[in-house]
Amino acid sequence: MNEPLSLASGLAMGVLLGAIFYGGLWWTVRHGVSSKRVAVWFFGSLLLRVGVALAGFYFVSGGHWERLLLCLLGFVIARVVVTWLTRLVGENRPRVPEGNHAP
Secondary structure, three states, rough: OOHHHHHHHHHHHHHHHHHHHHHHHHHHHHOOOOOOOOHHHHHHHHHHHHHHHHHHHHHHOOOOOOHOOOOOHHHHHHHHHHHHHHHHHHOOOOOOOOOOOOO
């Protein structure tokens, strides 16, 4: 594989890994807090997300620091995008007025 294509695929894989990691975190927070076993959800999610991210970084880098660096850049870009998207979703949710909480 030629060098520019290899670097571009490293960046794309970093975005994908970041989307999985931060999207999974968002999903865990939304569903885990209503669970009876909150700690199990959060700890299990942490292990799975970190495992996938580390394995992805290892395989994407292929021993080349340039690909690892671009993969990390893509990971950070995904964090910004997922944060922005989740704020949009949060703004579209109906808000419960103060003092009108359900029993």
